[in-house]
Amino acid sequence: MANIFPKWSNTLAPKAIVCGGLVATVLPLAMWYYFTPKYTRVGYMPTQPVPFQHSLHVQQLGLDCRYCHSYVEVSSHSNVPSTQTCMNCHTAIKGQSPKLQPVRDSWASGKPVEWVRIHRVPDYAYFNHSAHVNRGVSCVSCHGQINQMEVVWQDQPQGMAWCLTCHRAPENNLRPLSEITHLDWKPADLGKNPETGKDFTQLDIGTKLKDEWHVKPPVTCTACHR
Ligand code: HEC
Ligand code: HEC
Ligand code: HEC
Ligand code: HEC
Ligand code: HEC
Numbered sequence: 001m002a003n004i005f006p007k008w009s010n011t012l013a014p015k016a017i018v019c020g021g022l023v024a025t026v027l028p029l030a031m032w033y034y035f036t037p038k039y040t041r042v043g044y045m046p047t048q049p050v051p052f053q054h055s056l057h058v059q060q061l062g063l064d065c066r067y068c069h070s071y072v073e074v075s076s077h078s079n080v081p082s083t084q085t086c087m088n089c090h091t092a093i094k095g096q097s098p099k100l101q102p103v104r105d106s107w108a109s110g111k112p113v114e115w116v117r118i119h120r121v122p123d124y125a126y127f128n129h130s131a132h133v134n135r136g137v138s139c140v141s142c143h144g145q146i147n148q149m150e151v152v153w154q155d156q157p158q159g160m161a162w163c164l165t166c167h168r169a170p171e172n173n174l175r176p177l178s179e180i181t182h183l184d185w186k187p188a189d190l191g192k193n194p195e196t197g198k199d200f201t202q203l204d205i206g207t208k209l210k211d212e213w214h215v216k217p218p219v220t221c222t223a224c225h226r
Pocket of ligand 3: 129141
């Protein structure tokens, strides 16, 4: 019977096995290392000194994120609120609650409540909150539905690949500036797109804002590694 494969194909099998073997063992290991929650810290949910609930204060009481995270629009850093902010209400409301004892202690001593920090980028990478929230990126894109959380956890990996995925296609995340802290906002809230006759989609809105505002997130190394 004639050999239907050309001669060079004889070496193909071993090559395929070697290459395939490498890919089959090394790649999953690397993927496992980079993408499991342990490495990316997705799901990290430390116990806080006070059982503060975003769901109650945001969803039920209707407080805006910026009431407490007041620097988020004006500074690179988004602050955690001072004890004074809590005491605006908690001198009068639940003034005796044992859950609020660390807040009252802090008020008396002047030492801040020791909130456990959850989100963090390493020092060698530069991140700025105001540059994002003033360009139509909502808290929800990077922190998830904080408004519904009883205890805050890390929702997104926040590694370099994650930053770059959005920087390459920001239209998937842009929204009107008035809706930045409305985490439940949906593009369909704007009604129907007259061009398509269907509900507005994220891509309709995102593409329009990207063009109007000339949004062009940086992808060069020195933008984030200064
Ligand atoms: C009444 C004050 C208050 C309001 C309103 C509030 N927060 Fe917070 N936020 C806190 C406090 C206190 C902490 C630290 C304790 C904790 O993690 O629960 C915190 C923690 C966080 C963290 C985690 C910070 C870290 O350590 O990485 C994020 C993210 C966050 N808030 C986002 C939001 C968003 C988004 C909104 C609006 C939807 C919001 N917060 C509204 C008080 C508030
Ligand atoms: C605008 C007013 C307001 C502010 C500001 C505020 N809270 Fe509250 N908080 C409330 C109300 C209202 C409740 C619900 C009280 C109830 O269940 O009757 C509450 C409940 C709580 C409870 C539950 C108390 C219990 O015994 O069940 C904790 C803990 C708490 N808040 C922590 C905080 C912390 C920490 C801050 C500051 C970061 C803060 N709150 C800021 C209004 C506020
Ligand atoms: C483009 C992504 C992105 C957006 C949008 C964003 N954040 Fe963050 N946030 C981050 C990253 C990344 C960190 C860690 C920053 C660091 O380590 O300096 C962080 C950290 C925080 C912290 C912890 C700061 C600390 O020092 O403890 C709070 C609070 C916070 N964000 C609140 C908000 C709120 C509120 C909004 C919306 C108004 C928001 N963020 C929008 C990515 C984002
Ligand atoms: C969900 C989308 C999104 C994510 C996630 C995101 N960015 Fe951005 N980034 C943007 C947009 C939009 C801009 C604004 C671009 C413009 O103004 O043209 C921006 C701008 C920037 C800038 C330029 C402005 C400045 O402050 O110098 C830097 C640096 C930056 N981002 C770093 C980061 C880093 C680091 C991360 C990850 C920790 C990150 N970004 C994650 C959307 C995102
Ligand atoms: C949009 C922002 C952004 C850009 C652009 C960017 N980086 Fe990064 N880079 C980060 C962040 C954030 C981290 C930290 C990731 C983490 O916490 O695991 C990082 C981490 C790294 C690391 C440490 C290893 C790792 O993967 O965690 C290296 C090396 C690196 N970057 C090199 C580069 C080079 C080279 C470029 C240009 C081709 C580049 N970066 C462009 C944001 C960026």
